[in-house]
Amino acid sequence: MASRDSADFDAFYIATVRRVVLYLYAACGDRAEAQDLAQEAFARAWQHWSRISGYEDPEAWVRTVAWRLMANRWRGLRRWVAARARMGRADEATAGPTPDRVAVTGALQRLPVAQRQVIALHYLLDMPVSEIAASTGTPVGTVKVRLSRARAALSELLDEEISDVTSGA
Template sequence: MATRNTDDFDAFYQATARRVVLYLFAVCGDLADAQDIAQEAYARAWQHWPKVAGFENPEGWVRAVAWRLAANRWRGVRRWWAAQARMGSPAVVTASPSPDRVAVVAALQQLPAAQRQAVALHYLLDMSVNDIALSTGAPAGTIKARLSRARTALAGLLGDHPQEVSDVASRS
């Protein structure tokens, strides 16, 4: 029986991990963080797999756990930035992403968390408004409003880069 549970979880992971990482990348703006958070969320799903497997939407459970983990990480990052501001930080050199990707990620990061979550679920995971409402517990009308406000904000933030919004949607 344990092998069957392992096989079930493995199949679940293989079917959903890419979408969850993509969602988290849009939410947090950093691929390494998205992968780390997804790994932790899936580890928690594995710990509770008999219960999670019985849920109507186990992927939604993983996304909800990942969302909370990302929020906790953001709180930690804010504390780290405050400490770095007090102490100063050494310069870090990294390979840079394309200007378009930087613009989209920066614009997404300026959205309120609830709008960013709705955009990621709708455009990157191709979830319907009703599915997002079920996944987040927010009414469908609230999700529609979040998406509308997010699109308006992104249009303003990406004024010189109107193609990036559709590029984000097309990458899902």
């Protein structure tokens, strides 16, 4: 039975890992971080696979766990940055991503978390509104409002970015 569980989990992992990483990447803006979060969430899924495999949507469970892991890391990062600032230490400069990636990632990061989540689920994972609602435990109407507001905000934020670039600001 253990080998069947292993084969079932392997098939689940292969079928879903790319989508989960893409979702997390949109949410956090860092591919390596998204991969780390996904691996941790899948490791937790494996630990409880006998239960989770019976769920209607095990991928939703993995996404939820990964989202919570990401939120916890952000809290830890904020504490670390605050501690470094108190000690008067500056971070070293590193080479950055392309301007387009910076603009989109920056715009996504400026959205409220709930809007960022529905944008990632809808546009990156091609989930319909009803599935997002079921996956997040949010009413369908609320998901629609969040998507609408997120689209409007992203449009505005990206227009600002383009204006800043063209005006030399």
